[in-house]
Amino acid sequence: MSANDIILDIQDLYKDYQLPRKNIFGKPSYVHAVQGITIQLERGLIYGLVGESGCGKTTLAKMIAGVEMPTRGGIRFDAEHLIKCDTTGRQRENSRRVQLILQDAYAALPPKRTVEQILNEPLEIHGLGNAAERRKKIEATLETVQLPLSVLSRYHHELSAGVTQKINITRALLLDVELILADESISSLDPISRIEIMNLFLKLNAQHNLTIVFIAHDISTVQFLCDKVIVMYLGVCVEYADNPEIFVNSMHPYTQALMNAVPTLEKGLTGEPLYVLEGEVPSPTEMLPGCNFYSRCTHPARDEQCRTRKPALAEKRSGHLVNCFKV
Amino acid sequence: MGSQMTESTIQSRQQTQRPFQTARALFRDKTFLISALVLVLIVLAAVFAPLIASHSPDQMDIRARLTPPLFFGQKASFDHLFGTDSLGRDIASRILFGLRTSIMIAFFSVMIIFGIGIFVGLLSGIYGKTVDTIIMTMTDIQLSLPLLVIAVILLAVAPPTILSITVVLGISGWPIYARATRSNVLRETKKDYILAARIMGASSFWVLKKYFLKNVVLSTLSFVVLEFGLMIVWEALLSFIGIGIQPPNISLGTIMGDGLNYLINAWWITTIPGLFITVITISLSFMSRSIVRTLSV
Numbered sequence: 001m002s003a004n005d006i007i008l009d010i011q012d013l014y015k016d017y018q019l020p021r022k023n024i025f026g027k028p029s030y031v032h033a034v035q036g037i038t039i040q041l042e043r044g045l046i047y048g049l050v051g052e053s054g055c056g057k058t059t060l061a062k063m064i065a066g067v068e069m070p071t072r073g074g075i076r077f078d079a080e081h082l083i084k085c086d087t088t089g090r091q092r093e094n095s096r097r098v099q100l101i102l103q104d105a106y107a108a109l110p111p112k113r114t115v116e117q118i119l120n121e122p123l124e125i126h127g128l129g130n131a132a133e134r135r136k137k138i139e140a141t142l143e144t145v146q147l148p149l150s151v152l153s154r155y156h157h158e159l160s161a162g163v164t165q166k167i168n169i170t171r172a173l174l175l176d177v178e179l180i181l182a183d184e185s186i187s188s189l190d191p192i193s194r195i196e197i198m199n200l201f202l203k204l205n206a207q208h209n210l211t212i213v214f215i216a217h218d219i220s221t222v223q224f225l226c227d228k229v230i231v232m233y234l235g236v237c238v239e240y241a242d243n244p245e246i247f248v249n250s251m252h253p254y255t256q257a258l259m260n261a262v263p264t265l266e267k268g269l270t271g272e273p274l275y276v277l278e279g280e281v282p283s284p285t286e287m288l289p290g291c292n293f294y295s296r297c298t299h300p301a302r303d304e305q306c307r308t309r310k311p312a313l314a315e316k317r318s319g320h321l322v323n324c325f326k327v
Numbered sequence: 328m329g330s331q332m333t334e335s336t337i338q339s340r341q342q343t344q345r346p347f348q349t350a351r352a353l354f355r356d357k358t359f360l361i362s363a364l365v366l367v368l369i370v371l372a373a374v375f376a377p378l379i380a381s382h383s384p385d386q387m388d389i390r391a392r393l394t395p396p397l398f399f400g401q402k403a404s405f406d407h408l409f410g411t412d413s414l415g416r417d418i419a420s421r422i423l424f425g426l427r428t429s430i431m432i433a434f435f436s437v438m439i440i441f442g443i444g445i446f447v448g449l450l451s452g453i454y455g456k457t458v459d460t461i462i463m464t465m466t467d468i469q470l471s472l473p474l475l476v477i478a479v480i481l482l483a484v485a486p487p488t489i490l491s492i493t494v495v496l497g498i499s500g501w502p503i504y505a506r507a508t509r510s511n512v513l514r515e516t517k518k519d520y521i522l523a524a525r526i527m528g529a530s531s532f533w534v535l536k537k538y539f540l541k542n543v544v545l546s547t548l549s550f551v552v553l554e555f556g557l558m559i560v561w562e563a564l565l566s567f568i569g570i571g572i573q574p575p576n577i578s579l580g581t582i583m584g585d586g587l588n589y590l591i592n593a594w595w596i597t598t599i600p601g602l603f604i605t606v607i608t609i610s611l612s613f614m615s616r617s618i619v620r621t622l623s624v
């Protein structure tokens with residue numbers, strides 16, 4: 001893999017949210033939403049980012065999109081520093097490269113506006129083109145996402161869920177970005193719209209070499225869509241591998257447990273040990289001394305080392321990275 | 328191409344029509360229409376006071392002093408519709424000229440109240456914690472002092488001129504609107520569409536201009552109208568108790584003050600300007616209610 005291929009290089013990224021103090025003399029407490037993520041993304045691939053609710057997927061995406069400042073660590077875009085922890089005001093340039101499509105597509109659009117007004121906003125913010133040029137650009141982009149021009153005169157509240165999601169995608173595409181982060185973009189849609197949106201992402205990836213990070217709870221959509229998969233647990237990346245590999249040869253006990261939740265044919269045949277997820281996710285307000293998965297891990301070799309020391313993401317096979325001492 | 332053309336023309340018509348439609352709906356409301364007409368008449372009367380007034384407001388006529396209004400006693404005459412005061416000055420003419428001062432002070436103090444209130448509220452809602460804390464502490468202090476106390480203190484320091492009274496009324500009224508605007512903005516900034524705008528690279532200023540200004544102004548419109556009436560009352564009160572407008576300037580309040588010693592034998596000196604104030608404030612409150620009804624539909 002040559003260095004040019006890397007579109008995004010995330011180094012040891014942390015994010016703590018400070019919680020409101022109980023009283024003014026109280027010690028501040030923190031939610032450790034992201035606890036040290038190091039990962040590289042290649043240009044032109046579709047990534048799946050999966051993990052349970054609250055594991056920090058959205059937080060990571062917000063930091064990449066530049067609207068949340070990391071507590072520690074750095075993000076490089078094309079070998080150029082996007083986010084140094086102390087810089088501000090670079091959000092404007094950042095937004096021409098990375099766009100995040102928010103989880104709640106409906107709430108992400110401003111109320112009481114027509115689609116035309118909404119789609120003009122990104123171009124307006126960046127002062128791109130005059131009225132006629134903007135109109136042309138919007139029409140072309142609507143064609144890409146396969147929406148009719150008649151949608152322009154519609155009001156936000158008149159749109160169906162699928163169209164609302166497409167408007168969000170259109171808005172991101174208007175800025176000609178290289179990377180799109182789609183946060184749970186299809187989980188609230190009906191099956192037909194789902195397929196339509198998934199196909200749209202595939203098309204954008206193929207025709208425009210757009211890099212896409214697809215955030216999901218749901219493994220089956222990731223399986224269909226993504227080239228590579230990142231599995232997160234409690235603020236850390238536990239496993240990172242290519243698409244069939246990670247499903248066929250999942251190595252981290254957490255990933256195996258997740259796969260277990262999805263019935264597949266192979267599992268029944270191979271008779272591998274079945275890991276089951278039990279217990280609660282530990283509270284992210286405390287930093288654990290050891291492996292974050294320790295409390296729920298059912299790996300037979302789990303031991304004192306797991307409890308007291310932090311494993312690091314390491315290459316266990318070619319291109320297959322796992323964050324565990326015991327595999 | 329043809330269908331695109333029609334689409335974009337329909338689009339632009341819709342956009343320009345909306346403010347007009349709101350205004351049309353307002354004037355279709357009978358209460359609003361009548362109240363607005365009454366106010367327009369009063370304002371026109373004030374504007375054209377020099378042309379309409381039968382007397383100079385300062386012209387004394389000792390023989391005609393304390394003439395009652397028309398239909399209230401034998402001394403009444405068509406020369407003095409609303410009677411005269413203790414110096415024989417024509418009340419009607421004095422009211423016409425007094426209205427000018429009262430309306431002017433109310434107008435500009437309302438501008439100050441909402442200008443500062445909305446500006447400060449937007450600032451403290453949009454920009455970080457430090458600005459917010461400073462501003463909110465200031466408004467806390469000011470809100471804990473009654474307007475009358477502030478006015479008395481300030482007017483003891485600054486000589487009571489039209490300008491200083493306007494400023495005093497203006498700066499004593501803004502904190503509550505700064506608060507209201509701020510809480511509006513804070514409620515809105517938590518929403519995803521603001522985050523989406525930031526993801527698109529929008530500055531705080533852009534967000535403010537695009538999403539907040541119009542809404543905030545519209546949602547305070549009904550209060551602007553009410554506050555206008557309130558400022559007329561406050562000016563009258565300050566002038567009535569002698570710390571407001573000073574002679575030879577005339578306002579509704581000073582005319583009422585002139586009648587203070589004659590309340591029993593010459594009730595009209597105080598009552599008639601008071602009636603004007605009542606008509607103005609009632610009309611304004613009707614208008615305010617119509618605005619609330621129309622905008623919320």
Ligand SMILES: Nc1ncnc2c1ncn2[C@@H]1O[C@H](COP(=O)(O)OP(=O)(O)OP(=O)(O)O)[C@@H](O)[C@H]1O
Pocket residue numbers: 017018019031032033051052053054055056057058059060103217284
């Ligand atoms: N602004 C915030 N202030 C405090 N805590 C926060 C904030 N945003 C997120 N968190 C916390 O950080 C953790 C990670 O949240 P995040 O939204 O990134 O999870 P997620 O993986 O996107 O979950 P989901 O699948 O439910 O969207 C959670 O425990 C959440 O409660």
Ligand code: SF4
Pocket residue numbers: 253254291292293294297298299301302303306307311323324325326
């Ligand atoms: S490091 Fe230990 S506790 Fe963590 S997943 Fe691996 S075996 Fe389980």
Ligand SMILES: [Mg+2]
Pocket residue numbers: 057058059103183
């Ligand atoms: Mg999320």
